[in-house]
Amino acid sequence: MGPVPLHRKALLEALAEELPNEAIRFSSKLISIEQQDSSDILIQLGDGTLIKTKLLVGCDGVHSVVAKWLGLSQPVHSGRSAVRGLAVFPEGHGLGQDQVHQFIDAGKRAGYAPLNDTDMSSDPNHIQKTVMENCKDFPAKYLEIVRQSDLATLSWAPLVFRYPWNVMLGNLCKGGVTVAGDAMHPMTPDLAHGGASALEDSVVLGRHIGESFLKNKGIVPQEVGVALKGYVKERRWRAAVLITGSYISGWAQLAHEHSWWKKFLMNIIYVSVFPKIYGSIHYDCGKLPCASPGNMHDPNKLD
Incomplete structure (x- = not known):
């Protein structure tokens, strides 16, 4: 049996269903940690909430x-970065729902995968322009998807590792x-x-x-x-x-x-x-x- 894909949203929902509602806090940023004694740990959240735990x-x-x-x-930075975005095709993209395409060139790798309506959720113009310039030799279909990308969904992040x-x-x-x-x-x-x-x-x-x-x-x-x-x-x-x-x-x-x-x-x-x-x-x-x-x-x- 090979790898089994699992949607992150489905996993989070399955885990959340096993917990009482009051056990989950959303948009809670951890600010500080204090080891009070040999047993208690005090954490402070961004909204000022203090929680003591073992x-x-x-x-x-x-x-x-x-x-x-x-x-x-x-x-540390791996020397590579990843760009993600969402392209919308009002007339339909013509791709099979399970088709994932990947293209590899000198020092570059790119790909696209279709999503449905329930899956959607720096300077976007510069990101799009950079991708188009670096991947100009990639297949026309890929470039069309990049060109159609909704700029509000574009993100550029370095690939890091420890x-x-x-x-x-x-x-x-x-x-x-x-x-x-x-x-x-x-x-x-x-x-x-x-x-x-x-x-x-x-x-x-x-x-x-x-x-x-x-x-x-x-x-x-x-x-x-x-x-x-x-x-x-x-x-x-x-x-x-x-x-x-x-x-x-x-x-x-x-x-x-x-x-x-x-x-x-x-x-x-x-x-x-x-x-x-x-x-x-x-x-x-x-x-x-x-x-x-x-x-x-x-x-x-x-x-």
Whole structure:
């Protein structure tokens, strides 16, 4: 079974349905983190709200406040950027709903995919002009889609990643605080595994926290730290491999601009390394522990 595409909106809705409404706060920016004692963590939100917790998992993206608090280095620029936009064709675009097209040239890669009405949601003129100039040799259909793009939807963002050795050696947890997803391991999108690796994090973290919860009949601060260390130990090398594999994959796919010896090296990588890189996306996160309904609703066993 190969990769299975999953719409981000559908995933978020499925997760949100499992939580009580009051458990979710929207548009809440994390401002500061304070370790009050050996057990309590105090966080402050942008609206002044203070929340005390025994466990804080930072899933706040590539510019994570939690990662910075832990002392992790800032992500670095990969030397490439990504432009995204939306083109509207009132007469219809004539593309099959499941068709995804990709074009590769010297140091450039571009593509387009059709959306439906329910999927839609710097200087846009300059972004559009830059794309048209850099991709002028790409197929006419692609250029037409770029030309038709709604300028209000265009975005330009650098592709960043964290050095794998910073993930292998860095401080990924402290007490009851840790990180997951892009906050831990931002990577270039060449393996298309960034979101999936965040899901891996959640399952592995849930397994370690769940086992600790069941063993201690609740959240015990000292044991939470032990659980987080187990989670970090399990995810550290896995994340470093994905960051490295994704970067190598992107470099190899854009090797048209390189000299003959680099192209020769790229071919070697394709034959010997790529199968291992793409094989790494298949990963067993383990099984989440099961709790009886009685334990989950007994207030004496919950913290």
